[in-house]
Amino acid sequence: MFAALTQFGVSGRAVKQQLCCVKFWNPRDFTQDNYHTVDDRPFGGGPGMVMLVEPLDLALTAVKTELLRRGVVAPRMIYLSPQGRRLDQALVEELVREPALVLLAGRYEGIDERVFARHRLEEVSIGDYVLSGGELPAMVLLDAVIRQIPGALGHADSAREDSFADGLLDCPHYTRPEDYLGLKSPPVLRGGNHAEVSRWRLRQALSRTARRRPDLLEHRAMSPVELELLTELLGENHRETGPE
Numbered sequence: 285m286f287a288a289l290t291q292f293g294v295s296g297r298a299v300k301q302q303l304c305c306v307k308f309w310n311p312r313d314f315t316q317d318n319y320h321t322v323d324d325r326p327f328g329g330g331p332g333m334v335m336l337v338e339p340l341d342l343a344l345t346a347v348k349t350e351l352l353r354r355g356v357v358a359p360r361m362i363y364l365s366p367q368g369r370r371l372d373q374a375l376v377e378e379l380v381r382e383p384a385l386v387l388l389a390g391r392y393e394g395i396d397e398r399v400f401a402r403h404r405l406e407e408v409s410i411g412d413y414v415l416s417g418g419e420l421p422a423m424v425l426l427d428a429v430i431r432q433i434p435g436a437l438g439h440a441d442s443a444r445e446d447s448f449a450d451g452l453l454d455c456p457h458y459t460r461p462e463d464y465l466g467l468k469s470p471p472v473l474r475g476g477n478h479a480e481v482s483r484w485r486l487r488q489a490l491s492r493t494a495r496r497r498p499d500l501l502e503h504r505a506m507s508p509v510e511l512e513l514l515t516e517l518l519g520e521n522h523r524e525t526g527p528e
C-alpha cells in the first residue's frame with residue numbers, strides 16, 4: 285500500500301536518496317497465536333472489531349527499542365485518527381524537525397484504548413471524515429513532511445513558493461499555449477518584468493485567500509506591500525468588480 289509513498293514522486297526520490305528512511309512494522313508479527321490474531325469483538329457489543337492491545341503494545345515497544353539503538357530517545361508517536369489535532373502546515377514544519385516519527389495506522393473500528401495508557405501517542409487528523417484505516421492519512425502526513433526535508437525537492441525554492449508556505453493560498457498558474465481556444469494567459473506573466481510578476485502573484489494569492497479562506501488571514505501579519513494590495517482589492521470589492 286505504501287509503494288505510492290516510497291516508490292513514486294518527490295517522496296519516492298527522497299527515500300531512494302536516503303534523505304529519510306521509512307520502515308514498516310506489522311502487528312501480526314507481534315502475535316503469539318497460530319492465527320496471528322490482531323483484532324477481537326468489542327466489549328459491550330456492537331458491530332466491527334477492535335485492534336488488540338498486546339500486538340500494538342509489543343510492536344510500538346519494538347519500534348522504540350530500535351530507535352533507541354539508533355540514538356532516538358523519546359520519538360513523537362502519532363496515531364492517525366479523526367479524533368486528533370488537525371494536520372496543518374505548521375504541524376508539518378514542526379514534525380520535519382524531529383529525528384524520527386512513529387506513525388500508528390488503525391484498522392477496523394479502532395484500537396483498544398489501553399494502547400494510549402502504555403504509550404504516549406498524539407492523535408492527528410487529516411480532516412473530518414472517516415476512512416477504512418489510518419494508512420492513507422499516514423501517507424498524507426509523510427508526503428507533507430518528507431517534501432520539507434532539505435534536498436527533497438528538485439528546485440531549491442519550490443517548497444517556499446508552495447501554497448501555505450507563506451500562509452496564503454497559491455496563485456493561478458499558466459503555461460503554453462498563450463491562447464487556448466480564446467482563453468488567454470495573463471500578459472503580465474509573459475512580459476519579463478519579474479517585479480511585476482511577483483506583485484501580480486501576491487495580489488492573486490491575497491485575493492483568493494481573502495475570498496476563499498478569510499480565516500487564514502486572521503492571525504497572519506501583513507507586510508506593507510501586502511496591506512497595500514489588500515486595500516486595493518477591498519476597494520475594488522466595494523465597487524463590485526469581476527471575480528478575483
Ligand code: 9WO
Nearest residue numbers: 364365366390393394409410414415417418421
Ligand atoms: C469509525 C466510525 C464509525 C461510526 C462513527 C465514528 C467512527 N469512527 C470510526 C473510526 O474512527 N474508524 C477508524 C478507521 C479506526 C481507526 C482507523 N480508521 C480511520 C482513521 N478512519 N479515518 C481515519 C482518519 C485518520 C486521520 N484523519 C482522518 C481520518
